[in-house]
Amino acid sequence: MCDGLISFTLTAAAAERADRLLADLLGVSRTRVQRNIRRQNILVNGRAIPQNSFTRFSARDLIEADIEPLEELTLAPEPVPLDIVFENDLFLVVNKPAGLVVHPAPGHPSGTLMNGIMHHLGAATGGGVRPGLVHRIDKDTSGLLVVARRPDALEELAERFAAHDIVRSYTALVRGHPVEPAGTVRTGHARDPHNRLRFAPVEGAERTAVTHYETVAAYPGVSLLRLRLETGRTHQIRMHLKHLNHPILNDELYGGPCRIGRPAIDALLARHPRQMLHAGELGFTVGGRSWRFEAPLPADMAAVVAALDNGG
Numbered sequence: 407m408c409d410g411l412i413s414f415t416l417t418a419a420a421a422e423r424a425d426r427l428l429a430d431l432l433g434v435s436r437t438r439v440q441r442n443i444r445r446q447n448i449l450v451n452g453r454a455i456p457q458n459s460f461t462r463f464s465a466r467d468l469i470e471a472d473i474e475p476l477e478e479l480t481l482a483p484e485p486v487p488l489d490i491v492f493e494n495d496l497f498l499v500v501n502k503p504a505g506l507v508v509h510p511a512p513g514h515p516s517g518t519l520m521n522g523i524m525h526h527l528g529a530a531t532g533g534g535v536r537p538g539l540v541h542r543i544d545k546d547t548s549g550l551l552v553v554a555r556r557p558d559a560l561e562e563l564a565e566r567f568a569a570h571d572i573v574r575s576y577t578a579l580v581r582g583h584p585v586e587p588a589g590t591v592r593t594g595h596a597r598d599p600h601n602r603l604r605f606a607p608v609e610g611a612e613r614t615a616v617t618h619y620e621t622v623a624a625y626p627g628v629s630l631l632r633l634r635l636e637t638g639r640t641h642q643i644r645m646h647l648k649h650l651n652h653p654i655l656n657d658e659l660y661g662g663p664c665r666i667g668r669p670a671i672d673a674l675l676a677r678h679p680r681q682m683l684h685a686g687e688l689g690f691t692v693g694g695r696s697w698r699f700e701a702p703l704p705a706d707m708a709a710v711v712a713a714l715d716n717g718g
Contacts, residue, residue, distance in 0.1 A: 486522025549685025573689030670718030
């Protein structure tokens with residue numbers, strides 16, 4: 407096992423999956439290598455490795471890796487209410503409500519979705535479980551998440567997500583109407599230099615973010631959009647909609663309006679102060695079978711759409 411900073415020079419050329427080659431060279435799992443590639447902790451000749459499945463390495467390439475230590479699983483089981491859409495021996499899919507933090511972090515040490523999953527799986531198996539979080543959604547975004555129950559399922563799902571071989575669709579209520587009712591947004595993706603809490607479409611960034619969108623319904627001053635992720639960067643949809651000048655309603659961080667000048671709608675937005683974004687569709691292949699799940703709009707977003715439909 408390898409933790410911490412290490413550097414070495416390749417003695418021969420190679421052309422294969424970066425995660426497979428580096429896992430062999432570093433003596434760590436491919437899942438762990440993929441996580442450190444995503445966090446740009448592994449450099450080749452001073453540059454981050456692109457997150458694709460194939461990389462050509464040359465002799466004398468300098469590999470620098472700052473491998474993060476394994477996180478100790480210190481999640482305490484807690485009886486957090488869960489809306490479990492499906493589960494089997496490989497994974498479970500949860501419909502997360504807005505306002506629920508996915509994983510413990512500074513400021514949110516307990517009461518998270520993963521605390522609830524530990525409690526649920528421990529009760530089902532008698533303890534000793536190590537659920538694996540494959541992806542996350544923001545605290546104030548609702549919708550579907552998949553959590554692996556076994557290490558082999560975690561590795562397979564992590565590979566699918568890293569290769570963008572999944573379906574992730576969202577629904578959003580946004581300000582205004584896109585000039586093109588459907589299209590694709592492709593930008594760089596990096597920390598916003600003016601606000602480190604946000605991400606921005608920085609030109610020349612190592613990472614690329616790609617979002618496909620279509621207009622489902624248009625109302626005075628508001629659009630209902632369906633968005634499909636091709637990549638899965640942090641805050642990607644929120645960043646891209648701000649970039650289009652159509653920020654998500656109630657998305658304070660990215661400039662989304664909390665009022666649109668229509669009393670009935672404004673009252674609903676004030677009553678439900680979270681970004682109007684829902685992860686409604688999730689599809690992937692694991693264990694030799696393809697799976698597809700859907701979650702309807704939660705009550706708060708459905709109420710806003712109903713009011714818009716009724717001319718509110």
